[in-house]
Amino acid sequence: MVARIAIIPARGGSKRIPKKNIAPFAGKPMLAWTIAAARDSGLFDRIVVSTDSEEIADVGRAHGADVPFLRDTAADDHAPVSEAVLAALAQAEDHWGQRYDTVAQLMPNCPLRTAADIAHAVQVFDAEDRQFQISVFRFGWMNPWWAMKVDDDGRPATMFEGAVKQRSQDLGSLFCPTGAIWLARRDPLAAAGTFYGPDHRVCEMAWESAVDIDDYEDMNMARAVAAMRAGDTGANDMKTDVTKTGDDAPC
Numbered sequence: 126m127v128a129r130i131a132i133i134p135a136r137g138g139s140k141r142i143p144k145k146n147i148a149p150f151a152g153k154p155m156l157a158w159t160i161a162a163a164r165d166s167g168l169f170d171r172i173v174v175s176t177d178s179e180e181i182a183d184v185g186r187a188h189g190a191d192v193p194f195l196r197d198t199a200a201d202d203h204a205p206v207s208e209a210v211l212a213a214l215a216q217a218e219d220h221w222g223q224r225y226d227t228v229a230q231l232m233p234n235c236p237l238r239t240a241a242d243i244a245h246a247v248q249v250f251d252a253e254d255r256q257f258q259i260s261v262f263r264f265g266w267m268n269p270w271w272a273m274k275v276d277d278d279g280r281p282a283t284m285f286e287g288a289v290k291q292r293s294q295d296l297g298s299l300f301c302p303t304g305a306i307w308l309a310r311r312d313p314l315a316a317a318g319t320f321y322g323p324d325h326r327v328c329e330m331a332w333e334s335a336v337d338i339d340d341y342e343d344m345n346m347a348r349a350v351a352a353m354r355a356g357d358t359g360a361n362d363m364k365t366d367v368t369k370t371g372d373d374a375p376c
Contacts (some may be wrong), residue, residue, distance in 0.1 A: 130225040136177025158236035175213035232304030257325035261300040262335040303335035340347035
């Protein structure tokens with residue numbers, strides 16, 4: 126039987142949104158949505174919040190996560206998230222005396238990801254025997270092929286030469302990583318030190334589930350999506366919208 130651990134890295138020193146990981150979001154601390162999605166998926170032996178903040182740890186415990194220790198390394202804003210996850214994995218395995226086969230990194234600033242999204246990602250990861258898998262979403266109404274940089278005098282420089290002269294329907298799809306659901310096998314992850322390990326693959330999810338909240342503009346958009354979901358389904362939470370987020374998304 127595969128032993129899976131979900132690690133939610135939730136550092137306390139956010140700058141663009143103070144206390145971002147426990148900021149109010151759709152009636153709960155933001156962190157609580159990620160814990161709930163992981164718990165409701167029923168796929169993890171442990172759901173661990175890795176934090177350097179006792180306040181965040183208390184919130185994690187209150188919403189059903191395991192927080193038996195504070196992060197002892199990789200706690201500053203320069204440490205890569207993968208390093209923090211590996212540190213938490215080592216602490217968890219030492220604390221419980223158990224070895225985990227699959228590691229999921231679930232960022233708390235992606236509160237719109239659902240249990241159905243997680244179940245779909247894990248199903249693809251296992252079915253295709255992947256070693257590393259990154260969640261992505263497809264660019265939609267904005268066309269990144271037409272992206273450009275603009276200098277101080279207003280002169281544009283296109284990022285993709287020639288694409289700006291083509292019709293959008295003639296250009297292929299482009300994708301953007303999201304921190305919603307990253308998966309890896311334990312030993313390859315430990316060897317590579319990153320989820321972008323050898324031959325890493327992607328799994329697409331709906332952009333509505335994939336929103337990463339880094340600043341107040343992101344927060345406003347995420348709250349609008351949460352309100353839209355609640356209005357569409359007549360529910361008061363975000364777990365009810367399964368049709369847009371899970372089983373039909375290609376990977």
